[in-house]
Amino acid sequence: MIQSELVVTKQTPLAPRGLVVAEHPLGARVGATILEDGGNAVDAAVATAFAMTVVEPFMSTLAGSGTMLVHLAKRGETVAIDFNGQAPARADATMFRLIDGISDGLFAWPRVEHAANEYGHRSVAVPGSVAGLALALERYGTLELADVLTPAIALARDGFVPDWYQALTTARSLEELGAFPETARVYLRNGRAIHRPPSLEPGERVTYPDLARSLALIAREGPDAFYRGAIAQAIHDEMTAGGGLLTKDDLAGYEARVSPPLTGRYRDLDLALAPGATGGITALEILNILDDFAPHAVGWQTTGGLHVRAEASRRAFRDRFAHLGDPAVVKAPWGELASKAYAQAVAADLRKRGAGGGGTPAVSPQRKKPSGGRVERGRTAGMPQRGPAAPDCTTHIGVVDRGRNMVSLTHTAVSLFGSRVVVTGTGILLNNGMIWFDPEPGKPNSIAPGKRALVNMVPVLAFKRGEPYLTLGAPGGRRIVSAIPQVIATLVDARGSLQAAIEAPRLHTEGGELFVDTRVGDKALEGLRRLGHTVVPREETYATLNFAKPVGIRVGKKGLEAGLDHLRPAAAAGY
Numbered sequence: 001m002i003q004s005e006l007v008v009t010k011q012t013p014l015a016p017r018g019l020v021v022a023e024h025p026l027g028a029r030v031g032a033t034i035l036e037d038g039g040n041a042v043d044a045a046v047a048t049a050f051a052m053t054v055v056e057p058f059m060s061t062l063a064g065s066g067t068m069l070v071h072l073a074k075r076g077e078t079v080a081i082d083f084n085g086q087a088p089a090r091a092d093a094t095m096f097r098l099i100d101g102i103s104d105g106l107f108a109w110p111r112v113e114h115a116a117n118e119y120g121h122r123s124v125a126v127p128g129s130v131a132g133l134a135l136a137l138e139r140y141g142t143l144e145l146a147d148v149l150t151p152a153i154a155l156a157r158d159g160f161v162p163d164w165y166q167a168l169t170t171a172r173s174l175e176e177l178g179a180f181p182e183t184a185r186v187y188l189r190n191g192r193a194i195h196r197p198p199s200l201e202p203g204e205r206v207t208y209p210d211l212a213r214s215l216a217l218i219a220r221e222g223p224d225a226f227y228r229g230a231i232a233q234a235i236h237d238e239m240t241a242g243g244g245l246l247t248k249d250d251l252a253g254y255e256a257r258v259s260p261p262l263t264g265r266y267r268d269l270d271l272a273l274a275p276g277a278t279g280g281i282t283a284l285e286i287l288n289i290l291d292d293f294a295p296h297a298v299g300w301q302t303t304g305g306l307h308v309r310a311e312a313s314r315r316a317f318r319d320r321f322a323h324l325g326d327p328a329v330v331k332a333p334w335g336e337l338a339s340k341a342y343a344q345a346v347a348a349d350l351r352k353r354g355a356g357g358g359g360t361p362a363v364s365p366q367r368k369k370p371s372g373g374r375v376e377r378g379r380t381a382g383m384p385q386r387g388p389a390a391p392d393c394t395t396h397i398g399v400v401d402r403g404r405n406m407v408s409l410t411h412t413a414v415s416l417f418g419s420r421v422v423v424t425g426t427g428i429l430l431n432n433g434m435i436w437f438d439p440e441p442g443k444p445n446s447i448a449p450g451k452r453a454l455v456n457m458v459p460v461l462a463f464k465r466g467e468p469y470l471t472l473g474a475p476g477g478r479r480i481v482s483a484i485p486q487v488i489a490t491l492v493d494a495r496g497s498l499q500a501a502i503e504a505p506r507l508h509t510e511g512g513e514l515f516v517d518t519r520v521g522d523k524a525l526e527g528l529r530r531l532g533h534t535v536v537p538r539e540e541t542y543a544t545l546n547f548a549k550p551v552g553i554r555v556g557k558k559g560l561e562a563g564l565d566h567l568r569p570a571a572a573a574g575y
Helices: 025-036 042-053 130-140 145-158 164-171 174-178 181-187 209-221 231-241 248-252 278-292 301-325 340-352 479-494 498-503 522-530
Strands: 018-022 065-072 077-082 098-102 110-113 258-260 262-266 269-274 394-400 404-417 460-464 467-473 514-517 535-538 551-556 559-563 571-572
Touching: 018 025, 018 042, 018 551, 018 559, 025 042, 025 145, 025 394, 025 571, 042 065, 042 130, 042 209, 042 394, 042 404, 065 130, 065 269, 065 460, 077 130, 098 551, 130 145, 130 571, 145 209, 164 174, 174 181, 231 248, 248 278, 262 479, 269 278, 278 301, 278 340, 278 479, 301 340, 301 479, 301 522, 340 551, 394 467, 394 551, 404 460, 404 467, 460 479, 467 479, 479 498, 498 551, 514 522, 522 535, 535 571, 559 571
Parallel strands: 514 535
Antiparallel strands: 018 394, 018 571, 065 077, 065 404, 077 258, 098 110, 262 269, 269 460, 394 404, 460 467, 467 551, 551 559
8 A cells, every 4th residue: 555654854054163952942042042142051051941941841840850961171071960859858658659550650650549649749859950050050151140041031021922832732731730720820821721823823922920030030049049038938838738748948958969970882982971860871781782782783774673772671671670769879780780791791691592582571691799789680670561651741952062062951840741730929830750759668769758769861972082972862751761872873873964863763662562663664563573572563743752852963073963853843053
């Protein structure tokens, strides 16, 4: 049968000096303007991040979390900034009542009564966004906080016309937003409908006056306004009224963490990833396994290459669920999981099984006890057996400036519209960061007071022969963890453009079903089934988010090359 096929791509001219990539054009333009006016990559990234909380309000928020990598070219220094949420002091491992079944929310945890870990006041973790962005600017930027907040304030105060993306995303959440009167008032037209995008008639302008005032207050008073001042008190009062656990003492005690990045290598590319309880170590484990195979053996164009990708992801997620949590609390085999030696042993085991163990969760070879823990044979405890579910609420920003400083920043409210709670009178949406924790006690990622959850963010910076080469990252929940290694492998091994690597078909598995982009073709899908995988074909469209949506910048001799998710409003802007 002959059928029509929609073919979509994006093209971006090379930028000779500076470039910003973001998940929305208005955000990218804010960052590019900062660069043109003399700001550095950190200035532009922070300005863009604040602007994105306005123009993409369902994906990130002032009361959210994030992970940021910064490379300062003249210093030859790369740092990681962790400003992810943490459990309030009054939280504990038994705070959520478990009921039968598996959640159909963002993560396949045991089901919680009333989905209290997914939305509402008890789902709110201590937010880190303002602290982390302000710290990055203070240490590594060149502009004042008020300067980089000015564009976001203007967007919130003066408004903008929403596009199809905002209309569609808001429409799919109408029922949930309507359950919270203040949230409905802020995000819905007359508290009950979407703001219409342009069609035969001009679109309706949306403004966020309360958020504009909150941003202006932070511009005047700095992060203290959020963590110790009027905004902190408003959040505290909202939590008290709604039965949440977060207090003004939790806010006052929050600190962003700065540390060296996790480093690794894929082929001839040196990598810097987010360390600790992020997706960085799992993504690196996947890349290390792929690196032990020849380039032609791990590509998406063949059934064998897809099979190896699937098994690498399966092995890495198994280790993730079995061992990882906040490194300040959890003793885990961090060094071994990131090592080439461990990946080589896994790859050897895959070859022994015929390049993989099929669709069943594979078993790692017995290992000697590493420092900080043990990688156990066959351990699958806590591994979810369901694939992608509800959409996450995350955005990603990449920046390279004239001096070839680089930033990779992933910023989130966790689920779509976070907790769905907006703090009265502030316009600030609260995160639902407690969903990141395993609600079952006794696990590495179980809840504890002040503990940081295991998050999925995988911002990456890459270097070739010691020179800045790539900034890359994505929104997409746990799908980020599998997506970023596949984009890097495709970019390096296929030697094509960054845009082609991002657009290429991908797969995702966490140990159960194998979700595969239908563009790989029926022959490959059937071949994977014959190898024992439980294949779930997925067609990626404008309305779906099956495989994350990466954006990145590659540094070349002729200029800066953008790579963008091709089905959504992701955009690049530079000069």
